[in-house]
Amino acid sequence: MSSIAAPARRRVLADLVARPAARSRAFAVDAALVLAGTALVALLAKVSFFIGPIPITGQTLGVIVVGAALGARRGAASLTTYLLVGLAGLPVFAGPVAGPGYVLSPSFGFILGFIPAAFVAGWFAERAWDRKPWLAFVGFAAASVIPFLIGVPYLALILATVGGATVTLASALDAGVWPFIVPGLIKAAFAALLVPTAWALVRAVDRRTR
Numbered sequence: 001m002s003s004i005a006a007p008a009r010r011r012v013l014a015d016l017v018a019r020p021a022a023r024s025r026a027f028a029v030d031a032a033l034v035l036a037g038t039a040l041v042a043l044l045a046k047v048s049f050f051i052g053p054i055p056i057t058g059q060t061l062g063v064i065v066v067g068a069a070l071g072a073r074r075g076a077a078s079l080t081t082y083l084l085v086g087l088a089g090l091p092v093f094a095g096p097v098a099g100p101g102y103v104l105s106p107s108f109g110f111i112l113g114f115i116p117a118a119f120v121a122g123w124f125a126e127r128a129w130d131r132k133p134w135l136a137f138v139g140f141a142a143a144s145v146i147p148f149l150i151g152v153p154y155l156a157l158i159l160a161t162v163g164g165a166t167v168t169l170a171s172a173l174d175a176g177v178w179p180f181i182v183p184g185l186i187k188a189a190f191a192a193l194l195v196p197t198a199w200a201l202v203r204a205v206d207r208r209t210r
Contacts, residue, residue, distance in 0.1 A: 009126045012071040013195070016202050030074055037066035037078030038085065041114070042092035050095075052175050053106040054155065057094045060147065061187040063114045064140045067121030068130045068195050075118035083111055104162050106175075109154020113147030120146060130195045137192035144184045152176040 018029050044058030067075030086092045089099045093111065102108055124130065124139030156172040159165045 009071075010128045012122065012125045012130070013069040013198055013202060014071065014074065016206065033070050034074055034078045034081055037062075037070055037075065037118075038082045038092070040066055041079065041082050042085075042090075045092060045094045048094040051179055053159065054110065054151075054176050054180075055094045055107070056180065056183050058187075059094065059110075059114065060117075060144055060184060061191055063118050063147075064121045064143055064188065064191040065195065067118035067143065068125040068136070068140070068191070069198075070118075070122060071126055072119045072122030075122040076115050079114045079118045083115065086111070104158060106155045106158045106163075107151070108158070110147045110151035112154070113150035116150075117143045117146040125195075131199055133192045133196050136195055137188055140188040140191050141185065144188050148177060148180075 014033050018033060041059055041062035044062040046058075048055040048057035048059075063075075063079060066078050069075075070078060082092060086098050087100055087102060091098045093102060093105075094107070097105065102111075121140060121143040124136075124143070129135040129139040152172055155176045156167045159172075159175075160167045165171075
């Protein structure tokens, strides 16, 4: 009776760029990478404009890049940290509002969805899908869908219960899906060019330093 082996985890960009000198430093390196990923998403969140209850932001691009660069677990940890520091009151979300009350924001469901999205982007990267642009685009586009699976139902719930609006499937899609398809594809395509380019640069530097 034969068994099918699971695909081996491959190194991601962070494994090449930040190599701890000893096991004792591995946790510190991982923590620094997680915080750096959180900072990147927070920075890109400020690149935003509101077209309704949900803004178009650079967050999704940050989520994809952080997940791919750090790997599944560190990427998810980075976006979990992002969520927690925002709920703690630091202004890391799009717009000036933060703190515990943000759970009543229509866009909070998308923030929740960033965590599994980063994990999925990292999962693809750990299987070397981030080395070639066309494969990276497929993986990153798939990861970009995940926040909508959580965010749109949450959006409808908040608008109906907190906002008192009458929410239909059509109105939820109009508010939380259709305006974001083209920007989402553009961000996935940009990430699919950026990450393989980073791989090429890291490999070139690595060859020169040997």
